[in-house]
Amino acid sequence: GQQLNQSPQSMFIQEGEDVSMNCTSSSIFNTWLWYKQEPGEGPVLLIALYKAGELTSNGRLTAQFGITRKDSFLNISASIPSDVGIYFCAGYVKAAGNKLTFGGGTRVLVKP
Amino acid sequence: EPEVTQTPSHQVTQMGQEVILRCVPISNHLYFYWYRQILGQKVEFLVSFYNNEISEKSEIFDDQFSVERPDGSNFTLKIRSTKLEDSAMYFCASSVGGQGFYEQYFGPGTRLTVT
Numbered sequence: 704g705q706q707l708n709q710s711p712q713s714m715f716i717q718e719g720e721d722v723s724m725n726c727t728s729s730s731i732f733n734t735w736l737w738y739k740q741e742p743g744e745g746p747v748l749l750i751a752l753y754k755a756g757e758l759t760s761n762g763r764l765t766a767q768f769g770i771t772r773k774d775s776f777l778n779i780s781a782s783i784p785s786d787v788g789i790y791f792c793a794g795y796v797k798a799a800g801n802k803l804t805f806g807g808g809t810r811v812l813v814k815p
Numbered sequence: 816e817p818e819v820t821q822t823p824s825h826q827v828t829q830m831g832q833e834v835i836l837r838c839v840p841i842s843n844h845l846y847f848y849w850y851r852q853i854l855g856q857k858v859e860f861l862v863s864f865y866n867n868e869i870s871e872k873s874e875i876f877d878d879q880f881s882v883e884r885p886d887g888s889n890f891t892l893k894i895r896s897t898k899l900e901d902s903a904m905y906f907c908a909s910s911v912g913g914q915g916f917y918e919q920y921f922g923p924g925t926r927l928t929v930t
Contacts, residue, residue, distance in 0.1 A: 744924070
C-alpha cells in the first residue's frame with residue numbers, strides 16, 4: 704500500500720524561528736493534507752493541496768504540493784510556543800479509494 | 816464553527832466485551848469515517864461510509880467491527896468482542912462531499928482501553 708515518510712521525526716523550535724518539515728512517498732498522491740494534533744485531541748486540518756506545484760498558506764503556515772506529486776512540505780514561519788504538537792501529512796490516491804493515508808508525524812517541541 | 820463530536824471520551828472494557836463508540840458528524844457532511852491510532856503511532860484508516868453503506872474498509876476492519884448510522888445524526892462503530900490489541904484512540908471523521916470531499920474533519924477521539 705501507499706506509505707508516507709515524514710522527516711524529521713521530531714524537532715525543537717525556538718520562538719521566532721522558521722521551521723520546515725516534509726513528507727515523501729514512492730507513490731504518486733492526488734491530494735495532500737496537513738494536520739496538527741495536540742495531546743489527547745484529534746487531528747485538526749491545517750491545509751489541503753490539490754494540484755502539483757500548488758503553494759497554499761494558512762496564517763503562518765505554508766505548504767506545497769511537490770511537482771512530482773510524491774512529496775509535500777510544510778513551513779511554519781516565526782514560530783510561537785503554541786505551534787508545539789505533532790504535524791501529520793496525509794494523502795489520497797484516487798485509485799485507492801476514499802481513504803486517507805497518514806505519515807508518521809513530525810513532533811514539534813520547544814527548545815528548553 | 817461546526818465540529819465532529821464523539822462519546823465517550825474514554826471507555827474501559829474487559830477483553831471479550833462488546834463496545835459501541837459514538838460519533839455525531841458535522842451536520843451537512845455526507846461521508847463518514849473511522850480511524851484508529853495506537854499510542855505513539857500513526858493514524859490508520861478503518862472504514863468509510865456513504866449513503867448508508869460501507870464504501871471502503873481496511874484489513875484491520877474485520878468481522879469483529881461494524882458501523883451503523885442508526886438515525887440522521889449519529890454514526891457508530893461497534894467492536895463485537897474486544898481484544899487487548901484493540902486498545903487505541905478511535906477517531907471519527909466526516910467530509911462534505913463535492914469540492915470538499917477530500918477534506919476530512921476529525922473528532923476529539925475516544926480512548927478505548929481493553930483490560
